[in-house]
Amino acid sequence: MTTKHFLLGSAAALALSLSACSKKADPAPEAAAVTEPASTALPDITVTDAELAGNPFRAAWTDSYGVPPFSQIKDEHYLPAVKKGLLELRTEISAIESNPDAPTFDNTIVALDQAGGALTKVMLTFGNITNTDTNDTLSALESEIYPLLTRETDAISFNPDLFKRVQAVYAQRDRLGLDEQDARLLELTYREFVRNGAALAPDVKAQVAEINAELSGLTTDFGRNLLLSTKAFKLEVADPAQLAGLSDDFRNAIKVDGEDKWVLTVDRSVYETFMTQGENRELRQKMFDGYRLRASSGEFDNGPILIRIAQLRAKRAELMGYKSHAAYQLATRMAKTPEQAEAFLVSVLTPALERAKEERADMQAMIGDEFQLEGQDWWHYAEKVRAEKYAFDGNVLKPYFELGAVRQGAFDVATKLFNVSFTPIEVETWNPVVQSWDVEDLATGEHLGVFMADMYARDSKRGGAWMSTFREASNVGENIRPIVSNNLNLITPAKGEPTLMAYDEVETLFHEFGHGLHGLLTKIKYSTFSGLDGPRDYTEFPAQLLEHWAGEPEVLAQYARHYETGEIIPQALVDKMKAASTFNQGFETTEFIAASLLDLRWHMLSPEEAAAITDARAFEKQVLDDYGILPEIEPRYRSQYFSHIFAGGYSAGYYAYLWSAILDSDGFAAFKQAGDIYDPELAGKLKKWVYESGGLREADELYRNFRGSDPTIEPLLEIRGFAEEKPIEG
Structure with a gap:
């Protein structure tokens, strides 16, 4: 596990690899923000050679592009491999801390960046599998493994001798002759130690460590409750008359094989489709309540858990010297406060x-x-x-958006913008539906990474859409290229039928692919800030930007073809789609901003304010009323x-998705103003300063280097149809 994982929080191999979620995604369990003092004794960890015998995580994955050997990995392999990785990490940290030589950039800062490789290897795989193909055993393992990581990462961030070495190198930073990437690694390492509490008094560190330990369990419990409550809801329909309005392909997808019965769930793709198409108001009410009341009562009630999380975060922020958890979080983001x-x-x-x-x-x-x-x-x-x-029915579009063709359209956009290729390859996968590609730089022939796609919903998979990594990029001694995956939750079509997509699902595919490119194209040599690194309100920008190409006429002409006839989507249909886009x-x-304001208000609470809350729904309702949210509009995500x-x-x-929307709207406007959506000069700057640069510089500087100026909000308002109409002069 690299320094990025430790200094940005416990369980971060999971949290960071899964942080690049789409606008409709449910991301992975959170890392705790800060860590435990070195004076607190770490638990003894023992693992025997017999327990590790034949463990695939202890072997070198040199075949098949370094993809994990999924068929060899069993549930029982994870915990021993984690324990061994933790023991090796302790040895590596001890070697850095007790090094008799004076602290240098290489023996302290680079050594921290490279520490914990064995642990990273197992945790990236574990984090991905528990989100795509989980089971009761893996769920129980999460509750055991993440507290171990929390304590270990706490010990690193609060280790006073280790921090002294980092401080010593940082104090010499102007005299070390570092190049830009070296200097950035030093800056970020020092900054994260400080932000994680390394400079706090020992008694305060102990309090923060206790909070982190409790948060680690609570966030895991929250995610488990949500998954279980979501999967528990199933609405069986035996009367086909109740399915009035549903398209044939959707009916077929939810039909139980061999029975005259249909099953509705509250997986997002099923829910949205039914709520849009279904004529039966009574069933819509049941689905509506089933979706919005998840994890809000009974054994899966998340209300008390989220209140406790908010209280602990508020207290931790106060201990760290901040007014609120939100103030702490935003201090290094573009929004600042x-x-x-x-x-x-x-x-x-x-x-x-x-x-x-x-x-x-x-x-x-x-x-x-x-x-x-x-x-x-x-x-x-x-x-x-x-x-x-608009005389427009979105279902009419679906025959023109077949999954394979849409994905190829996204590949073609990347090829034209960034001169990269995608070649199908046969490698091991975690599920039979997963497909894989070798990604290469067409100019140099260089292997850039492996791209994998897991597109379909299933009971073992969490909801939403996201990008994750099985291996991060690093170029310290050896050039290691990333293994990236995109995950959607499309409805599995009936046997023999094509996967036809709604246009918002097309945009989601392009969105996640944008995250994938951000990970694949990186030229940063340190994993601490390679790939998707950067503040939260910036990292959605490269993904949201790519969505704009999906609906451009010349792009649609390449991939939007009728799955049966091959006919290019008619221009008249495209015009109707554009006219209806706002x-x-x-x-x-409103539903998005309502959720964003809920988030901010939960995390702007002082410890005293948070302690006074006893009813999560009452607090939520008060927030929505304060901003005048219409009662007919539910926030995109209710608190529980x-x-x-x-x-x-x-x-x-x-809020970062909407903040990033300023960037992506303004950024794409540059291509439109240039008169060429593949303008070579702009594409070159975009590739260099956004997709290749990771966290090399502060986010606003990276954006200006690409765009040539700061973003303005007008393109966003115009795209959403909110711009004021200006009078026509003359």
Whole structure:
């Protein structure tokens, strides 16, 4: 496990590898932010040679591009390999700390970056598998392994002798003759030690360590409750009349083989499709409640857990010298303060709410006096109004968006922008549905990495969409290239049928592929800040930017072909899609901002304010009322299933998707202004300063180097249809 993992928090091999989630993803369990004092005795860890015999994590993975030998890895291999990795890490850290030579950049800073390789190897695989193919055994292992990591990483960040060596090197930084990457590694290493509490008094470190230990268990419990409550909901339908409005392909996908029965779940893809298409209002109500009430009562109730998480984070922030957890989190991000992030959200919420009220009125007019529009009706009647206003039915698009063709379209965009190729390869995978490609630089023939794709939903897989890594890039002594995966949750089609995608699923595929490219193209030699490194409100930018190419006419002409006839998507249909692109943006923007404000308000609490909360729903309702969120619009994530912030790496950072939308809207505007969406000069700057640069410089500087200026909000407002119409002069 590299220094990046330790200094950015416990369990971070998992959290960081899975942090690049799409706008609809549920990310992985969160790393604790800071760590335990060295004075606190670490638990004895023992592992025998017999326990390690035949363990695939102890062998070199030299075949098949270094992809893990998944068929050899059994559940019982993880814990012994983790224990051995922890013991080796202790030896490596001890060697750095007790080195009799004076601290140098190589023997301290680079040594920290390289420490824990064996542990990283097992944890990246463990973290990915527990999110794609989990079971009861793996779930139990999470509760055992992550506390071990928390204690170990705590000991590293709070080790006073280790910090003294880092301080000594940092004090000489201007005299060491370091190149840019070396200097950045030193800067980030020192900064993270300080932010993680290395300079705190011993008694304060002990308090923070206790908080971290409790948080490690709570965030794991939160994620497990959400997974179990989501999988527990199944709505069986025996009367086909109740499925009125559903498309044939969706009906076939949810039908039980060999039975006249259909099963609805609250996996996001199933939920959205049913809520949009389903005519049966009673079933929509059941689905609506099933989705929004997950993990809110009974044995899987996350309410008490999330309150305790908020209380602990608030107390920890105070111990670290910050006003709130949000203030701590945003100190190194582009937004800088929670107040600035909140003000930004409110500035976009104002026009979004006005648009949402217009959308509500249009739907109520269609319903008439039959009933009052409620939350379970919005998706369904929005689609009806869209069809009426624009003569546009999104389902008509699906035959033109077959998964294989869409993915090839994304590959083609990457080839034209960045001169890279994707060649199918046969390597081991963790599930039979996974496909793999070798990625190469076409100019040099250099192997850039392996790209793997896991596209389908299943009960063992968490919801949403995300990018992760099985191996990170590093070029210290040996040039190691990354192994990257993209994960979606598409509905598995009926046997023999193609996988046809809705356009928002197409955008999600491009989004996650943007994250994948950010990981694959990196030219940073230190894993501490290679690939997707950077502040949360910047790392979504490279992913969201790539979405813009998906809908460009010349790109659609390449990949959007009817799966049966090969016909290119008709321009008239594209025009209708474009005309309808800002439809329902009031709802979509409001539901997102509502969740973002919930996140900020939970994490702007002082310890005293957090301690006074006893009812999570009451707090949530008060926040939504404070900002005037329409009662018909649920936040994209209610608190009890908001895994981004209570079991993932987005605490006080969910706003980042919209903040990054300023960057991606402004960034793509540069290509449009150039008159060529593949403009070579712009593409070169984009590749160099964004996709290749990781965390080489501060995020605002990287953006300016690409764009030539700071971003403006106008392109974002225009894309969402919120820009004020200017009078025509003359």
